[in-house]
Amino acid sequence: xxxxxxxxxxxxxxxxxxxxxxxxxxxxxxxxxxxxxxxxxxxxxxxxxxxxxxxxxxxxxxxxxxxxxxxxxxxxxxxxxxxxxxxxxxxxxxxxxxxxxxxxxxxxxxxxxxxxxxxxxxxxxxxxxxxxxxxxxxxxxxxxxxxxxxxxxxxxxxxxxxxxxxxxxxxxxxxxxxxxxxxxxxxxxxxxxxxxxxxxxxxxxxxxxxxxxxxxxxxxxxxxxxxxxxxxxxxxxxxxxxxxxxxxxxxxxxxxxxxxxxxxxxxxxxxxxxxxxxxxxxxxxxxxxxxxxx
Numbered sequence: 540x541x542x543x544x545x546x547x548x549x550x551x552x553x554x555x556x557x558x559x560x561x562x563x564x565x566x567x568x569x570x571x572x573x574x575x576x577x578x579x580x581x582x583x584x585x586x587x588x589x590x591x592x593x594x595x596x597x598x599x600x601x602x603x604x605x606x607x608x609x610x611x612x613x614x615x616x617x618x619x620x621x622x623x624x625x626x627x628x629x630x631x632x633x634x635x636x637x638x639x640x641x642x643x644x645x646x647x648x649x650x651x652x653x654x655x656x657x658x659x660x661x662x663x664x665x666x667x668x669x670x671x672x673x674x675x676x677x678x679x680x681x682x683x684x685x686x687x688x689x690x691x692x693x694x695x696x697x698x699x700x701x702x703x704x705x706x707x708x709x710x711x712x713x714x715x716x717x718x719x720x721x722x723x724x725x726x727x728x729x730x731x732x733x734x735x736x737x738x739x740x741x742x743x744x745x746x747x748x749x750x751x752x753x754x755x756x757x758x759x760x761x762x763x764x765x766x767x768x769x770x771x772x773x774x775x776x777x778x779x780x781x782x783x784x785x786x787x788x789x790x791x792x793x794x795x796x797x798x799x800x801x802x803x804x805x806x807x808x809x810x811x812x813x814x815x816x817x818x819x820x821x822x823x824x825x826x827x828x829x830x831x832x833x
Contacts, residue, residue, distance in 0.1 A: 558719035595623035657786030
């Protein structure tokens with residue numbers, strides 16, 4: 540990749556976007572971080588980094604952020620994903636962006652309607668906006684993130700308990716570091732345009748099994764407590780919009796009623812792109828164990 544190529548990273552303060560930004564900088568690429576509030580974003584300075592204020596929900600703010608940009612890492616979350624991604628894609632087309640790597644989610648091809656799988660439907664519409672844009676694309680479809688288990692940290696520290704609505708559904712969750720590494724390869728390497736990568740971990744584990752791994756590493760007996768979706772909904776409303784929470788709860792209800800075989804399947808795509816096995820949940824847990832200690 541030419542030294543003068545500018546890469547825009549959206550979600551630059553987030554769990555995956557922040558890692559993409561750090562990896563690109565470590566590799567010597569020129570990057571621009573998009574954030575709604577630069578004053579609250581703690582970025583290490585440097586000549587290789589530009590920070591720009593923009594909001595995917597306000598398309599009029601996007602043209603300056605995309606000026607001189609050739610490549611974009613695109614991620615957004617929740618019920619506004621389809622709209623926000625479409626805004627960025629339209630502005631990128633006007634700006635002459637060459638390639639967008641989009642973060643989507645596993646199972647998009649099976650999300651036929653917004654009623655039974657709102658979460659998948661939001662991502663499907665977002666993917667369609669990119670595919671139809673005329674811009675070269677790469678789509679990443681990760682399974683659930685290992686880092687979602689950090690939501691258990693406080694109750695594990697205080698009570699030795701983890702709570703959630705799904706105790707025994709196997710899921711091949713993936714380390715966000717692997718997602719970020721695949722994204723960087725797609726942005727900076729050859730042969731990734733027009734590719735869809737399903738990103739999973741190396742094994743399918745239920746929530747109880749994940750908790751057992753944490754307990755073994757901590758040397759503690761931990762207990763999983765299954766909660767009703769109504770309780771899960773109230774917990775999520777502390778952090779997300781009502782529309783987003785309702786969509787996620789509907790998707791979880793579908794998984795409870797009909798199972799979720801798709802999310803237990805293993806994909807070879809992390810290995811194909813990175814040339815190594817994906818990180819295990821045990822490895823992820825070991826690296827984050829301090830966050831679970833009392």
